[in-house]
Structure formats: C-alpha cells, structure tokens
Amino acid sequence: MKQSQGHNRPKKYGMVIDLDKCTGCGSCMVACMAENNVPFKKDETNKRDSITWMKVYKLTNGKPFPENDVCYLPRPCMHCEGHHGHSPCVSVCPATATDYSTDTGIVSQIYTRCFGCRYCMAACPYHARYFNWWDPVWPAGMEQMLSPDVSVRMRGIVEKCSFCFHRYQRAMDKAHLEGRHELAEDEYQTSCTQACPSGAITFGDLNNPEHKVHQMVKPDNAHGGRPQAPNAFRLLERLGTNPKVYYLSTREWVRKAGDNSIKGEGKAHAKH
C-alpha cells in the first residue's frame, strides 16, 4: 500500500523473550518498577493486589527428579491487537480510557480518564492490568527519585505496562529535531529489555523485516501475526487475542505450557 510506504509507516512494536535464556533473576521487574514509577506497599505478601507491570512466572514440567525442569516466564502486557485492533481490554473500556494505536501497535492507558470500573481487568486473560487499591506512597525522600517522564497514578484507576511509551516519545522528539521520521532499532528500547543481564528480551518493530524481533519469530501477518519460526509461540494463541509478545523455547513442554489444549487433539492442532 502506498500510504504505508511513505513516512511514518505503521509500526508494530513487539517483544520476543527467549525462555531458554531467562534465569528468573527478576531484573526486568525491578527495572520496570523504577522506570515507570510503579508504587509498592509496605507489605507485598499478597501478590494479588500488588502492582507488577512485568511479572516473572515460574513454570515446571511437573515431573519428579531427575526429569524435573523449570522455566521462568516474564509476562509484560502483551499489547494484544485482537482482530483489527479490538484488543480484549480496549474494546470493553466504556470510557475510551485505553486505546490501541495503529501507528505503533501499543495499547495505551489514559490515567486521567480511567474511572476505575475494572472491566478491562476482567477482559485481560494475562492479568497484565493492575488496579491502584491504595494511594501511591513512596518512602520519604524517594519521591525525589521518581522519573519526571512518567506520570504517577492515583488511587482508584487501572495501570499496566506501556512498552515504556515515554521512551518512544523521547526518541521521536529527538528524531524530529534532527529532521527524521523514522527511528533506528536501538533508539527505542524498553527498560526491561536493556536490564536483562542474559539478553533474553528483544524489542523492536515486528513489521520491519530488518528488526531482530521480526527475524526471530517471522510473524505471519496474514494470519493474525502467528509466529512461523519453529520454536516461537505466544501465550494463549488459541483465544485470538493476537498478542505482540512472543516467546522462544527449544523445550517442547515449555511451548506447550503456553496454551491450553484438550487431551488427544495434539496432532490436529499442531497444524495451525
């Protein structure tokens, strides 16, 4: 299409996480919280009401020693595209407080518009959305360390991973000043990507064949972005959420753990 060949070609920013490389160290989680001014509570024992835009799950193959195997799975917001931008969460928000950008593929959250009905949380099967049950309070002095690029969120609204959208804005500002319309691959990278010590996370434009993410998973855009690379998969592929976070693993049980399946249907389903 002519339009998309011109300047500002629509991007589809996405992430590829190599689960064979992830050690479960949690650096991505820490980097994310610091980067995005994510509030925390004095007591974080109840994991179901603490905010973790990036969350590392521990998976096991359920077998006894010595066949036992463990895998750590980092889960940011998947920035689902759904069907034509109808992400599970975006389509349900009654106040248009969360939006799917066809320019970047990023699912945004408009904090000042969200009124906290939590319908989007009910819609997200990945539990990537978090509600501010409390007022955000930082230990004395720590407010000084907050990032000025990211607004802090008030009690009573929902927040989630933004793919560090402020970094995109910063990079675009710089590019515009330099008279460019396009970003180089390394100009816009998320905080978690850069923090991962084992290089398990790769970030870039899935639409751009020159970007590593595209080469790693070879998304089939004619079929809802399904990965064509043999070891790549997405979480809950079958539900049609069309996520933009892909996972890689050479271990079959890990790839299988990414989706639900009914006993005995294995072969028929593997065709997809």
Place this chain on the structure above:
Amino acid sequence: MDSALIPQGVRRCSLGKFAFFIGIVGAVLLWGVYAMLLCWLKGLNQTNMNDYYGFALWIWADLAVIALGGGAFFTGFLKYIVGKDELKNIINYAVLIGFICYSSALLILAIDIGQPLRGWFIFWHANVHSMLTEVAFCLSCYFAVLSIEYLPLVLENRQLNKVPFFHNLAHNMHEIMAVFAATGAFLSFFHQGSLGGVAGVLFGRPFSFREGAFIWPWTFFLFTWSAAAYGPCFTLALTKLIEKVTRKKLVGDKCVDLLAKISGWMIFTYIIAKIADTYYWATVTAPEGGFTLMDFYSNNPMYGIWILVLEIVIGGIIPALILITKKGRRSPFLLVTAVIFGCIGVSVNRWVMVLQVMAVPVMPFDTWAMYYPSWQEVATTILPVAYGVILVALSYRYLPIFPQEKELNY
C-alpha cells in the same frame, strides 16, 4: 397519629410499632452507609477484591437485582402492550420493586468504581463498542422511566392527592403510562441484554465467552429472556412475603395465577435455550479455546458441576415445570417453592457469570483464584436491601399500592 396519611378504608399497625420496625431496619441501613463512606473515603482497599477479582460481590449484586427487578418491565409490557389487564392488581408493586432494584444497582455501581467523581466519563467519553456503555445509558434512562412510573403512586397518597395539581398530574400520567411502559420495555431489553453481553464478549475468558448474532453474544439474549422470565418470580415471591408479614391477602389469585403461568412458560422456554447454549459452549466454543467443560468445574474448592445443576435443574427446570401446570400454581406450597427456586436460579446464573469467570484460570500455569467478601462489601450489599424494605414499608403504609386490598380483606 398518621391516620390521615393512610389510604382510606384499610387498616395499618400503630405508628409506634411501625416506627420500631423502621428503626431496626434503619440501624442496618446506617451500618451499610458507614461501610459505603469507608469505601468512598478510604478507597476500594476496604474490600477483598484484588487484581484477579476486579468484579466481585457488588457486580453480582448489581446483576442479580437488575434481573430480579425485571418483573417491572415485563409486567408493564404484559399489561400495557400485550393487554393483560388482570395484571393491574400487581403492576404498582412490580414498579415499586423495580424502582428499588434499579436505584440500588446505580448506588452499588457508584460505590464500585474506583473514581466515583469521574463516573460521568462513561457518558462523556463513551466508547460505543463497550457493553458497559450500553448498560450505563439504558440503566440511567430506564431508572428515569421507573421514577416516572413510581411518581403517580406517590401522588396518590391521600393528602397529596387533595392538591388539585398533584391529583391531575397523577391522573394524566396514568393515562399515558403505556408510553412509558413501552419505553421501559425497550430500554430494558437492551440493558438486560448488554449486561449479559458484558460477560459474553470477553473473548479472553473462555468460561464466559459466547458466540452470537451480529454484535451480540448469546448471553445478550439469554439475559434479557431470563430477566423477563424470573423477574416476575421475584415480584410474586415478595408479594407472598408481604402477605405473610401483614397477614392479609393483597393480590387476587387470578392475577397471581396469570403472572405465575406466564413466568413459568418464559422460564420453560428460557431453560431450553440455556441448555442449548451450554451444550454448544461446552462442545464447540470452549474446546476451540483449548478447554473442556470439566476444566471449569474441577480442581478448586468451590466450583463443582453442582453449581450448573443448581442453576439449570433446581433453578430452572423444576420451577418451570411447577409453574406451567395448573396444579403446581394452585398449590400454595409448590407456588412459593417455584418462585423461590426461580430467584435462586437466576441469582446463581448471575453469580457464575461474574465470579466464576474471575475464578477460572486461563493461562495454563495459573491457578484458581478464590475470594470471600470483606464486611464492608457485605454491609454495602445489605444496604440496598434495608433501603428496599424501608421503601416497601413506607409505600405499603401510605400509598395505595395494592388496589385489591380492600375488596380482599374487609
């Protein structure tokens, strides 16, 4: 002391006794108000909701009272549009219950949202693709309609009616009530449906997701149908309850029988549709997402297959069979059993469509999430019940809610 306010020709208990009753219920109401203020001032951390349970007890209560309050629109529809004139003897009470249910639902929603002062954003920044937007618009409009339907009843109070303006206003409003009833039925069709759509469109949640027609999932139609079917059960159950409390007969048998019969046939047809929907979901929709029926009903401490049996058999088939047979309707015991089972059935349906949806793990490595409400949630859920009891008591005492009361008792 207040005898001048009491409708002519009927007897009511002494003012002291009445005040004592209102005082007790009022105390419960205040407890609920206290919990409500806690939620508003301190935030939703006062609840036991969490990031797995964004929707919980309140949303269930909301859906349940709206379904049970469906008696108002459906009875109105039957009386004014279909022309079942016999129902004039119960329509006032149905409207009153509807009014209570819908005002309660709006109040609960105002407590449930995290930023109540931004509640109007749902209208201002409306996303027309969201089922919740449709709910908000239709719910508010229908509440306005119910208020208009309730107003002439208030104006018929003996003293108010002496004012010529009020008298004429009430009279004229009665004349055009069919217009409001039709509007109410139309609006109800949509918001009952969109409440069903709220769960049905969640394609990320295989427990609630349903396919459908056009933009509406099957739950859209099932919710409207079930509200029309079960709403009258609630109206009848409360009629029997108030008759028991006042030890009077307030609605004639013919009227009760007619409404029970219609409700019975509605439940009967609804439950066939519900079974078909469940079958299709269990054998086609859910397996497409990689789930079997039993994935939704095992490996957790609460949700077993019993809940499906409770909803469909005990809350559906049994009341339907009782209410469609003359014998069943004529037996006071069976009739009361059927309407109570019906109320349970529809409430269980709303429960699973809200809470079980949240409980079922979707990611294969996730676990079932269980929840129990905090006392603040319970108190704020009982608050509308107490408010409803007070409003029914006041209306019964001072307004001519039951047109047949005189003829049936004195």
